[in-house]
Amino acid sequence: MEISELTAAERRVWEAFPLGGTVDFREGPDDAPGPDADWGPARTVRAEVLRALLLGGAAEEGHTPVLRVTGARVSGPLDLQYAEVATPIHLKACLFDDIPELYRAQLRQLSLTRCRLPGMHAIALRVDGSLRMPECRVLGPVRLGGARIAGGVTLYGAHLGEPGAALDEPVLALNHITVEDDIRADQGFTAHGVVRLEGAAIAGRVDFDDAVLSNPGGTVLQARNLTVGSELHAARLAARGRVDLRGARIPAGIGLEQASLMNPGGIALRASSLVAGALWLHRTPRIQGTVTLRGAQVDFLYVASDTWPDEVRLDGFTYTRIGPREPVERRLEVLERDTDGYVPFAYEQLTAAYRNMGDDAAARTVQLAKQRRQRATLPWYARAWGHLQDVTVGYGFRPTRAAVWLLSLLLAGAVTYAVRPPTALKRGEAPDFNPVFYTLDLLLPIVSFGQEQAYASRGVYQWLAYALIVLGWTLATTIAAGVTRTISRQ
Template sequence: MDISQLTDAERRLWEAYPLGRVVDFRERPREPATEGADWGPGRTVRAEVVRALLVGGPRQEGEIAALRLHGARISGRLDLQYAEVAGPVHLWSCHFDEKLRLYGAQLRQLNLGWSVLPSMNGTSLRVDGSLRMTGCRVRGPVRLGGARISGAVFLDGAHLGEEGVALDEPVLALNRTTIDDDLQADGGLVVHGEVRLAGAVVAGNITFDDAVLSNPGRTALHASTLSAGTDLHAMRLRTYGRLNLRGARIPGQLNLESARLSNPGGIALRASGLTVGTLWMDRAARLDGSITLHGSQFDVLYIAPETWPDEVRLDGLTYTRLGPNEPAERRLHVLERDADGYVPHAYEQLTAAYRRGGDDAAARTVQLAKQRRHRATLAWYARAWGYLQDWTVGYGFRPTRAAAWLLSLLLVGAVIFAWRPPPALKPDESPQFNAVFYVLDLLLPIVDFGQQSAYAARGAYQWFGYALIVLGWTLATTIAAGVTRAISRQ
């Protein structure tokens, strides 16, 4: 490049580059680059000059060359496709007139903090250090699909996309990107459009605390098959559109504390096949839209009943522990909202969670609710039998009710047979008749007081005795099952 043609601003940068010095055109600290379109020649650097420095700029022995430019306007298109840049690139609070092209480039470090860009194409980009876009303002798409970042990626406080402007591609594309450290996208990140993390691998933490992801009626965050090294923190996250975590792997915690997920009329959270250590949704707002957790696996699922939306899909969902501690009746209302109808697996999971927590009464309540829900799917005659079982013994999960029925039958039977004693089979050998113990012989299948074998009712009383035998077997079995469960729990 003919350096005699450089402007004063470009000459300052050219002379500072081989020494790694900072060239700062800002007139005041934190001067926003949003006003950069009006910056004049005194702080304007042509993109071709920046490219010439990075690709083959001057070197000075004993110094480390670096591009450190602050508060400048970059006129023209900065095209670094397939370039290999040895030194770090710091373009802090700069204003780019045209999009930044980094397709297939290899950089040591890239810092675009607080800069303003029309768009950026960094597909297949390689960065040996960190990629920093803190506070950036990018109106168009940021393409980083297939990139490999050896350090961390910083998107905290960035504003990507424009409200009311819909793109036919993601505003932020990090699909199949590999990040060997953290992805920090918190601190007021605002995105108008889709954020795509499908197939991305992040070795460290992922942070979306206080971020706003807005793509109404579409996907706000597409992170299917995402692989995180530890946690994904999204406290106070606000999404307007679908949050898609299908098939993601997060070994630590997925923290959605105080989050607000909204996609009216659609899926607010799609997390089928998700594997997470702990899903934490403490104080999260009620989901505005449905939730899908088909086949998901959690060690701990912490979500209050009031957080669940009106429509859920829970078939195949497994979890070890469930919090916060709530009565079974409040949890059962959630299972009744399943769009797939009666899902036995969901009831079994809730039962197991209560049993692991030592609350056997709540576990029985869930099992009873399961039988009642199943009853609605049966033929009329099976439903009639189910109503009888429910009314009498609570499908076997209400042993105290069975004991009350048993006592009532004992009293009724004793009164009837005391008023009309049955004749003795062998009058000379039979013991004295006792109505109470005679009825006990009929009701209890194991006990034998010798009354039933010595006396035999006739006619209608004989049929009444048969009914006592059948009911006694049913009720005694129910009581025995309840006692067995209590003993095994202890």
């Protein structure tokens, strides 16, 4: 392209390029490409001119050519498909008439700051440095699937899509992308539609702090099989739709402090088969929608009972430690919300977590709650036996109840037979009567003190003896069943 064919605005860019200089077309520092921007020829640069510079622009000895343009209107499609561009690209506050075409392009650096674009096609893009799009306004989809970024991806403050616009594809497609540093989509990053990170590999961390993801009734974050080298942090995230983290691998954990997860009538958080160092929902308001954690594995689970929604799915969900500290009964209420009904594994897992933390009393309470929940699923005769074990010894997890029952029966029998002693079967041969040991002979089915064989009650006191014998056997059987169950757990 000859310089004589250029407009005055394009000539400024052409002359600044080999020197690495910046051409600023703005009329003031706050001059940004809004929806009604009508920039004329004085600040319009044809995309083909930029393409010619990037692919064959002249170099100036002693200088590094860089494309630096601020506040320009880029007319026509910037077509760099399959191109190898060794020059860094820095465009700021620019208005694009058409979607940049970067399919399989190989760039050194791409920075689009506060630009306005109708979309971006950059599937399989290669960037030797970082990809930056902070505070950009993009109306259509940003396609970056399969891209390889040697640095980080910066999207803080960007606004993608339009409220209520129905897209048949993700508004931000980062599926199978490889990033050697962090992804920053924080500081008010907003996406109206699906953000897809499926199969992505991020060496650093993914940051959604203060982001807004909105796709009511649909998916807002699709990150199945995502691999993150550090953590996924989303403090104060506002998610209006489903967050899907199935199969993700996040060793440092997921931080959702004060996040708002809302998908009423649907799944708000789906993290089946997730493997993470922690799942942290500190001061997070009550989740609206179902939480599914089937088969997930985390080391530290920090979720207050008030945060859990009305419906959960926790079968196969494992964790080592839990927080914050709160009564065990509140955590048991969460297990009762499982839509799968009675899930034995959920109770066993909560028991194991309390034992890992050294809280054996809470662990026994969970096991007792498990037996009571299971009892409701049994036939009537098994439920009756269960009620008896519960009342007497708390299924073996409340051993002091057995002592209370034994002492109560012993006291009742000893007082009764002290007032009305039984008759000796063989006068002169019977040992001296002792109401306490006589009652113990009736209550304890195995131990014998010689009182029961030497004395016999009459009338109503005989029926009392029968009752003490039956209660003794029942108490002994329930104690044995409870002790066996407790030992087997340990």
